[in-house]
Amino acid sequence: MNGHTPLRKNLPGQYKYENFRIGKADELSGSDYLLYRFWEILPGAVSWSTLLGAVAASFFYPFYAAIFIICFDVFWLMKTAYLSLHLKANWKRIKEHFHADWESRLVHFKYDHLYHMIMLPFYKEDASIIEKTLQALLDSRYNHKKFIVVLASEERAGAEHHKTAAEMEKKYGNQFDHFIITIHPDGIEGEMAGKGSNITYAAEEARIQILDRKKIPYEDVLVSAFDIDTIVYRDYFLCLTWMFLTNEKPFNTSFQPVPVFNNNIFEAPAVSRVVAYSGTFWQMVQQERQKRMATFSSHSIAFSTLYQTGYWQSNMVSEDSRIFWNCYMKFDGDYIVTPMSYPVSMDANLAPGFMETMKNIYRQQRRWAYGVENFAYIMFNFSKNKKIPFFKKFKIFLINLDGYWSLATNPIIIFLLGWMPIVLGGREFNTTTLSYTLPYITRDIMMITMCNLILSSMVAVSLMPAIPENGRKPKRFYHIIQWLLVPLTITIFGAIPALDAQTRLMFGKYMGFWVTPKHRDTGKDTNS
Amino acid sequence: MTPKKQLITIIILFFIFISVIPLIICYSMGYRISADFKIVETGGIYLSSSEADTSLYVNGKLKKKAGLMDRNILLQNITPGIYSIRLTKDEFRPWEKRIKIQERQVEVCYPLLVPEKFEPLEIKKYIPSEKKKVKNKKVKYVINDEYKEVSALFKKPAKSSPGILTRWYKGEAGKIKTGKNLKLKGNVLLSKEGNRIFVKWLGKEDHLPFFINTMKKKQAFTSASIISSFDFYPGRDDAILVRFSNGALYAVEIDTRFEQQNAYIILRYCSRFLVEEQTLFFFTGEYLYSIDFD
Numbered sequence: 001m002n003g004h005t006p007l008r009k010n011l012p013g014q015y016k017y018e019n020f021r022i023g024k025a026d027e028l029s030g031s032d033y034l035l036y037r038f039w040e041i042l043p044g045a046v047s048w049s050t051l052l053g054a055v056a057a058s059f060f061y062p063f064y065a066a067i068f069i070i071c072f073d074v075f076w077l078m079k080t081a082y083l084s085l086h087l088k089a090n091w092k093r094i095k096e097h098f099h100a101d102w103e104s105r106l107v108h109f110k111y112d113h114l115y116h117m118i119m120l121p122f123y124k125e126d127a128s129i130i131e132k133t134l135q136a137l138l139d140s141r142y143n144h145k146k147f148i149v150v151l152a153s154e155e156r157a158g159a160e161h162h163k164t165a166a167e168m169e170k171k172y173g174n175q176f177d178h179f180i181i182t183i184h185p186d187g188i189e190g191e192m193a194g195k196g197s198n199i200t201y202a203a204e205e206a207r208i209q210i211l212d213r214k215k216i217p218y219e220d221v222l223v224s225a226f227d228i229d230t231i232v233y234r235d236y237f238l239c240l241t242w243m244f245l246t247n248e249k250p251f252n253t254s255f256q257p258v259p260v261f262n263n264n265i266f267e268a269p270a271v272s273r274v275v276a277y278s279g280t281f282w283q284m285v286q287q288e289r290q291k292r293m294a295t296f297s298s299h300s301i302a303f304s305t306l307y308q309t310g311y312w313q314s315n316m317v318s319e320d321s322r323i324f325w326n327c328y329m330k331f332d333g334d335y336i337v338t339p340m341s342y343p344v345s346m347d348a349n350l351a352p353g354f355m356e357t358m359k360n361i362y363r364q365q366r367r368w369a370y371g372v373e374n375f376a377y378i379m380f381n382f383s384k385n386k387k388i389p390f391f392k393k394f395k396i397f398l399i400n401l402d403g404y405w406s407l408a409t410n411p412i413i414i415f416l417l418g419w420m421p422i423v424l425g426g427r428e429f430n431t432t433t434l435s436y437t438l439p440y441i442t443r444d445i446m447m448i449t450m451c452n453l454i455l456s457s458m459v460a461v462s463l464m465p466a467i468p469e470n471g472r473k474p475k476r477f478y479h480i481i482q483w484l485l486v487p488l489t490i491t492i493f494g495a496i497p498a499l500d501a502q503t504r505l506m507f508g509k510y511m512g513f514w515v516t517p518k519h520r521d522t523g524k525d526t527n528s
Numbered sequence: 529m530t531p532k533k534q535l536i537t538i539i540i541l542f543f544i545f546i547s548v549i550p551l552i553i554c555y556s557m558g559y560r561i562s563a564d565f566k567i568v569e570t571g572g573i574y575l576s577s578s579e580a581d582t583s584l585y586v587n588g589k590l591k592k593k594a595g596l597m598d599r600n601i602l603l604q605n606i607t608p609g610i611y612s613i614r615l616t617k618d619e620f621r622p623w624e625k626r627i628k629i630q631e632r633q634v635e636v637c638y639p640l641l642v643p644e645k646f647e648p649l650e651i652k653k654y655i656p657s658e659k660k661k662v663k664n665k666k667v668k669y670v671i672n673d674e675y676k677e678v679s680a681l682f683k684k685p686a687k688s689s690p691g692i693l694t695r696w697y698k699g700e701a702g703k704i705k706t707g708k709n710l711k712l713k714g715n716v717l718l719s720k721e722g723n724r725i726f727v728k729w730l731g732k733e734d735h736l737p738f739f740i741n742t743m744k745k746k747q748a749f750t751s752a753s754i755i756s757s758f759d760f761y762p763g764r765d766d767a768i769l770v771r772f773s774n775g776a777l778y779a780v781e782i783d784t785r786f787e788q789q790n791a792y793i794i795l796r797y798c799s800r801f802l803v804e805e806q807t808l809f810f811f812t813g814e815y816l817y818s819i820d821f822d
Contacts, residue, residue: 078541433558
């Protein structure tokens with residue numbers, strides 16, 4: 001964080017969204033500070049209480065702990081079955097959307113007035129990565145003269161990278177209607193260095209330099225906030241345009257594509273692939289549960305909505321999901337995510353060395369899991385905003401708390417704590433039939449649950465580009481059996497980083513924005 | 529998925545959940561449905577064996593075979609009662625026991641499977657020298673280093689009490705000064721008092737093994753014949769080797785539950801013996817032999 005965030009004292013009694021764009025409790029004082037801290041502490045406290053409670057129960061009440069574990073195993077099986085049905089449904093929908101003729105669907109609509117503003121924030125990434133992203137924009141089926149490309153660089157990245165941006169402008173600038181480079185100044189007071197502050201600055205610059213000068217109505221601009229490695233598929237903008245035009249409330253919604261991590265999938269190790277696709281699958285499942293969705297990573301939104309909301313929050317890490325909650329509060333709960341069920345391709349985590357890749361995966365997962373910071377924001381705003389119905393607030397409270405709790409605890413309960421009653425239960429418990437059947441029952445339920453991985457591997461293979469059969473190894477086979485790593489990946493790269501992030505937030509050790517290094521075999525090691 | 533479909537799926541899965549849970553819990557606690565469709569409570573037997581590929585017979589009927597890699601056998605669904613169990617393995621003497629099975633309990637046993645035949649290897653006192661043979665000269669014999677080392681073990685004095693750190697780490701077991709009449713393996717202490725061998729668990733009560741089953745000192749073995757020496761069975765802490773005054777060496781299990789204790793003859797005669805980890809060394813007169821139990 002650069003500089004000090006001014007404390008928000010004497011917040012007015014009547015709720016006004018603009019006063020509550022809070023990044024962390026430190027920005028508040030008095031009872032508001034305490035309330036915000038409470039919500040920051042709650043997810044971590046619930047997760048740790050569950051885990052420590054399970055260990056304590058295994059020691060003091062092993063019988064009840066064993067019963068709980070059996071119930072939990074069955075619950076997990078049911079949950080997996082439920083989520084798999086969603087995955088399968090979304091898989092079907094993605095295939096349908098991917099092959100649909102969006103141009104002909106748009107024939108009866110007038111959309112010449114619409115502009116697409118594409119935000120491409122970058123830090124120290126290699127020119128080849130930016131070029132591929134820009135080339136994909138040019139390869140997409142849409143009138144490129146309706147594209148406003150904003151290449152958002154960072155002052156702190158240094159002159160070398162500003163030069164890269166200038167080269168891109170020179171090479172690609174005239175192929176789009178507008179192409180601007182913004183340089184986000186370093187050290188703005190109250191900002192956290194990261195993607196949120198960069199694109200917020202860039203969006204405002206684009207508004208002043210292009211929209212206002214050319215008198216383009218804000219309602220006619222759709223902003224796609226991408227990462228620098230986001231490669232759009234051919235019909236992304238046609239699909240987005242259709243969804244915008246057919247939406248009942250197009251200014252009260254964000255459009256969420258499905259991120260697939262195909263850019264470098266064959267260069268990434270198996271662990272990285274499994275983690276990447278697990279992320280994709282979660283997004284696919286969420287696409288089928290619209291009311292549970294928040295924006296994630298690359299997303300699109302009307303400029304007018306973005307402008308009214310005050311752009312992305314620049315004083316926190318998870319700006320991609322926070323923008324949804326910002327809009328939700330701004331429109332008093334009348335805001336939703338529209339699932340596009342259309343993919344965009346991004347980079348899977350990859351570094352030059354295996355261990356470095358593992359470290360980067362962990363850090364990236366921890367940063368994503370730090371989305372738990374939204375919980376305090378949501379609950380704090382709920383406590384102030386009286387226009388949102390209580391039932392709606394309570395539902396969101398449960399959905400979010402369950403989400404953070406499940407991520408941080410469920411794999412640990414399933415794969416590690418399942419054995420605790422036997423280890424800690426003592427001699428008396430260890431002579432019971434329950435103690436001897438527990439491992440067998442847990443194993444059998446897990447085996448049934450793992451059948452879901454067959455579907456996972458099928459979906460993953462179908463989402464991947466054609467597997468290059470250039471080596472001796474039977475690659476397709478590897479891409480199927482790699483799914484056996486799931487118990488390991490969801491614990492080490494799911495639960496533990498989530499618990500790490502929640503614990504940091506719980507103790508007020510706020511995280512900064514960690515830039516994921518980008519690496520492709522053809523390119524240099526760079527950052528995004 | 530439409531919200532309606534989601535709701536229907538949730539309801540179906542919820543009903544599966546609440547129907548399956550009681551069944552799984554009852555099953556895991558040992559409840560079964562009998563042939564006449566009555567709910568019966570069952571128990572089980574768990575055999576923790578040092579051998580794989582064994583066969584378990586209950587009341588003379590083969591009930592379970594352990595795999596080539598499985599050393600342990602869990603047999604469930606046994607109605608409470610007393611059962612005659614027998615564990616067999618090719619080239620091993622069968623192990624037998626009468627066990628009382630109780631409802632919702634698993635009886636844990638540590639079968640002592642002793643090989644049918646032992647093939648002792650002689651450790652020669654003298655072996656030919658490895659130095660180059662000189663023409664027309666007799667082969668020169670030298671004392672065998674292995675013989676020397678093993679003989680030294682027989683002469684070794686009682687193990688002294690360990691240092692402070694070890695004593696702290698090992699607790700009570702760390703303070704024991706072992707010797708001819710006191711043997712220690714892990715937390716299992718054997719002591720000989722007259723013609724009786726006692727066993728005592730020195731570890732925490734929570735880790736008390738079933739073959740001892742009490743925190744008090746318990747008689748593990750006695751005999752009408754005079755016991756001249758004893759030690760732990762090679763590689764195990766739940767069985768003893770006992771040498772009688774007539775030189776016969778027996779293997780005896782420590783487990784005295786169910787009023788039955790198995791004993792097997794190992795050697796008809798030996799003048800002295802000692803156990804070093806997995807190996808039994810013994811003298812027959814001046815001849816030294818070893819048997820590897822690994």
